[in-house]
Amino acid sequence: MGESPVCEECYIGDITKGILAEDNKAEEYTCLFCTNGEAECLYQGKPSCISCKSNKKINNKSPAASIKSDSGSRKGSINTLKEFTRPVPPQSIAEQFKKIIEINTHRRGDSSVSVQFYKAHKFLQKYTSNCFNEITCLYNSKRDGMKSSTFHEKCDECKYGIIMILSLSTGYEIAAFTWKGIKKGNFQINDSQMGGAFIRDTKFELIPFKDNIICSLPEGIRFSSENDLYVNFDDISKCVCTFDSRLKGNQIWFSYIEEISVYKLQIIE
Numbered sequence: 001m002g003e004s005p006v007c008e009e010c011y012i013g014d015i016t017k018g019i020l021a022e023d024n025k026a027e028e029y030t031c032l033f034c035t036n037g038e039a040e041c042l043y044q045g046k047p048s049c050i051s052c053k054s055n056k057k058i059n060n061k062s063p064a065a066s067i068k069s070d071s072g073s074r075k076g077s078i079n080t081l082k083e084f085t086r087p088v089p090p091q092s093i094a095e096q097f098k099k100i101i102e103i104n105t106h107r108r109g110d111s112s113v114s115v116q117f118y119k120a121h122k123f124l125q126k127y128t129s130n131c132f133n134e135i136t137c138l139y140n141s142k143r144d145g146m147k148s149s150t151f152h153e154k155c156d157e158c159k160y161g162i163i164m165i166l167s168l169s170t171g172y173e174i175a176a177f178t179w180k181g182i183k184k185g186n187f188q189i190n191d192s193q194m195g196g197a198f199i200r201d202t203k204f205e206l207i208p209f210k211d212n213i214i215c216s217l218p219e220g221i222r223f224s225s226e227n228d229l230y231v232n233f234d235d236i237s238k239c240v241c242t243f244d245s246r247l248k249g250n251q252i253w254f255s256y257i258e259e260i261s262v263y264k265l266q267i268i269e
Contacts, residue, residue, distance in 0.1 A: 116193050117206045119265055120177045123163060126267055128202045138162065139262040141233075148219045148233040151262070156184050156216070161265035164221070164231065165199070168256040173199040174244055176209075176223040177265055182216040189214045196228060196243050207243055231260065 033043070033052035043053040126134050139154045155162055163177035175197040180189050191214055196207040215222040223229040228243040239254045247253040 116208070117195060119161065119179060119193070120163060120175075120195065120197065120206060122267060123177075123263070123265055124175075124197060124199065124204045124206075127165075127263075128199065128204055134268045136264040136266070136268065137261055138264060139260075141260040146233050146236060146260070151220065151233050152182075152184070152216075155262050156182055158182075158264055163263050163265045164229075165261045165263070166231075166257055167259040167261070169258050170246075170256050171200065174229070174241065174247075175199060175204075176229040178214050178223070179265065180214070181265075182214065182221060187216060189216070194223065196223070198244070209243060233260075 031049040031052055032046050033048050041048060041050065041053060123135065138158060139151055144150045144154065158181040161177065161179040161181045163175055165173050165175045167173050176194070177196070178189070178191045178194040180191045180194075182189065190212050192212050194212060194214060195209050198205045198207065209224040209228040210226045211224050213225045215225075217232075219235070220231045220233045222231075224243075226242060227240040230238075230240040232238040236254050236257060239257070241247040241253060247256075
């Protein structure tokens with residue numbers, strides 16, 4: 001064997017006649033990688049033939065598209081990049097229009113409000129903020145008197161729905177609302193978007209009622225067949241409230257009523 005190549009990377013010195021010299025050591029070696037060929041140089045400090053060394057270098061190269069980091073938290077390859085797919089936009093015009101409507105009707109702070117309560121939530125935001133120039137009062141017991149005939153005269157046939165608010169001497173208010181409102185000659189209405197609320201200062205809590213039935217009565221109004229709220233304008237002592245556990249079963253709760261107001265369930269734009 002004549003002159004053998006010297007690896008410049010490993011800085012090995014002289015290799016002649018199958019004798020490998022490194023750090024003043026002289027031993028006869030075979031390639032540790034293929035165990036067949038004669039050792040001609042060092043690769044990573046181990047005896048190797050030229051062929052094995054070249055193959056090792058090629059195999060250890062990272063693909064050009066791979067992603068690496070020192071922390072090892074993010075690793076990737078060409079294969080993982082190919083698996084990534086972008087979200088597919090809506091194909092039909094109807095789907096695209098639906099997306100546009102959802103974006104335009106969303107209001108900050110309303111994301112957790114169900115469709116059932118959205119209109120009441122919007123109204124009560126204005127009411128608790130004292131924006132009375134943006135809401136319409138149909139009836140007020142102090143202004144119009146506590147009479148069922150006056151209540152029906154002013155509140156029947158309101159196509160925008162109504163919300164009734166009872167101010168109590170206990171320091172808070174209770175409310176009941178219906179999107180459909182009440183109509184003359186229509187004794188019973190089914191409204192899936194009705195409910196109640198507790199109001200204190202600038203805060204309010206919306207409450208679902210036990211069922212969807214509203215009864216327009218000669219003496220007043222009943223929200224739900226189980227009297228979540230029943231208001232008798234001709235005999236206030238007969239009023240019933242069962243959706244508020246603080247008033248349920250209280251025989252004198254009617255004496256707490258200071259004022260009854262009914263508003264359009266609509267914001268003036």
